[in-house]
Amino acid sequence: MTADRIYAKTERGRSELLSRASMLRGRLRAALIVVNGRAPLSALQEVIGDDAQVLLDELERLGHVESVDSELPVAAHEPTDPALEMRRSDALQRLAPHFGPDVGLVARPLLQAADADAFNRALDHIESKLALYMGRKDAARALAGLRFEL
Secondary structure, X not given: OOOOOEEEEOHHHHHHHHOOOOOXXXXXXXXXXXXXXXXXXXXXXXXXXXXXXXXXHHHHHHOOEEEEOOOOOHHHOOOOOHHHHHHHHHHHHHHHHHHHHHHHHHOHHHHHOOOHHHHHHHHHHHHHHHHHHHOHHHHHXXXXXXXXXX
């Protein structure tokens, strides 16, 4: 498989992220979260790590992702900001202990953020949810360093 291969979540993959059962754990779930149907494998490797292809092959075998038509040049696809993808991944890892299997639901605006400003607004909203049971200071500490400086 080439580094320009593009993966998208299947209906089963989207359901997995929304499900409270959450059958996928750890790096497989994290890999599924960052698959967006636009980023080529090379961009996903920057976020997921060197074993991205192995994880995506497993997700494809399980029916959670599929390779999408990439006849268009990669430049024709909507660009993906690697810094934004890295922050999403980091945020999800930090939020998972607090929200468990619901992290995909809570972080949906974060995952759908198209730019740094939208990402920061989504973080503000999530921080307010965390503050309800952690307190404002601890919630701010939990998300420290994730915001983009605008």
